[in-house]
């Protein structure tokens with residue numbers, strides 16, 4: 001398997017993919033390793049993860065360089081991702097005992113009722129490339145803390161990072177047979193679906209997620225899916241500082257080149273502030289630098305996947321053919337590297353692909369609305385349900401709208417944000433199950449009800 005630097009198109013590594021035999025061997029080892037790992041105390045497991053947390057900091061520069069080389073993410077954004085992953089791990093370290101320990105529910109003297117949280121066993125984590133540290137940590141850290149063993153399949157676009165994660169976990173003290181990496185493309189992922197895991201935890205596209213859900217259903221084990229989104233954002237007419245709102249929301253749309261599951265993907269703006277907002281938005285985006293992701297001050301690096309360039313071109317072509325105005329960008333940039341111009345479309349309609357299908361790139365459609373009712377109707381018009389955002393001076397106005405949208409997260413005056421203490425979940429085509437928060441620990445456990453009569 002070739003690892004390609006998307007900013008230069010150079011092959012930077014050649015890796016051997018796992019096959020059926022190597023995966024079976026790893027699975028057998030993990031089954032044995034899990035039994036002894038689960039017998040360790042939570043304190044011992046916490047100590048190991050604490051060392052991993054420290055190593056991520058010690059080796060940050062090296063890890064950020066590798067992440068940037070294989071994904072095209074600007075170096076500073078790679079550092080930010082590692083810092084963000086450490087913040088999440090810290091939260092998990094602090095809260096693990098609270099959510100994984102036994103709970104006494106009632107004790108009447110002659111009858112005790114309590115719950116214990118047993119590990120699932122060996123879990124399979126098939127992961128995405130856009131934030132390999134963040135989405136990886138959401139799964140393998142609580143899974144390991146709860147006493148599971150993990151077979152981790154990094155995306156083929158973040159395989160070197162997957163190997164670094166394995167190296168650091170081992171250096172931190174995770175036994176060889178408790179965390180292992182499966183290398184390869186979707187074909188390797190497909191082989192994993194035939195295997196006898198005690199849970200499947202997937203982060204990726206709706207298309208693959210739906211396929212995995214169908215393929216493993218008969219196994220009757222947990223299957224959690226963190227999928228894509230078409231996240232809407234509405235700017236009301238009572239916002240005070242339009243330039244600041246435009247800057248913040250543009251960052252929500254374009255950070256990581258728009259390759260975030262919770263990127264702002266559609267913007268609706270009240271007609272009273274529309275012109276001023278669009279002008280400030282365009283000004284802001286034009287001020288950001290594109291270039292090699294290793295250069296200082298670059299905001300737009302390369303896109304990670306070459307095929308996405310054609311998807312973005314197609315969305316622009318279809319929108320313009322149906323009456324949209326191309327305010328900025330709209331084209332693939334000359335290579336080497338997979339670069340797409342930051343793109344802003346106005347006069348869009350909700351029927352266009354750019355307002356319905358996940359773009360996952362530096363492109364945004366902005367639409368004028370006459371009131372909150374129209375904005376709400378348009379925001380609700382999607383197959384996805386990951387996040388939604390309202391910018392307004394009034395919390396009541398924002399919550400009235402957000403509470404009617406079927407999404408896992410609601411943002412008031414912020415966007416493109418994840419917090420370790422809050423449940424991260426998608427609805428409809430955005431997924432099934434919850435990571436982070438107390439539920440993100442419990443997802444890796446089986447509760448046992450204890451009825452103890454004296």
Ligand code: NAD
Nearest residue numbers: 127128129154155185186189190204205208226227228261
């Ligand atoms: P993808 O679905 O193409 O691939 C994800 C993983 O699945 C990869 O490891 C891939 O090798 C594997 N895979 C592909 N085909 C498979 C098959 N048939 N069987 C088993 N495994 C298979 O997604 P991607 O391009 O890596 O990630 C981008 C998507 O992930 C976007 O839609 C994004 O919104 C979503 N995402 C969601 C979240 C979230 O928390 N909701 C977070 C990050 C990314």
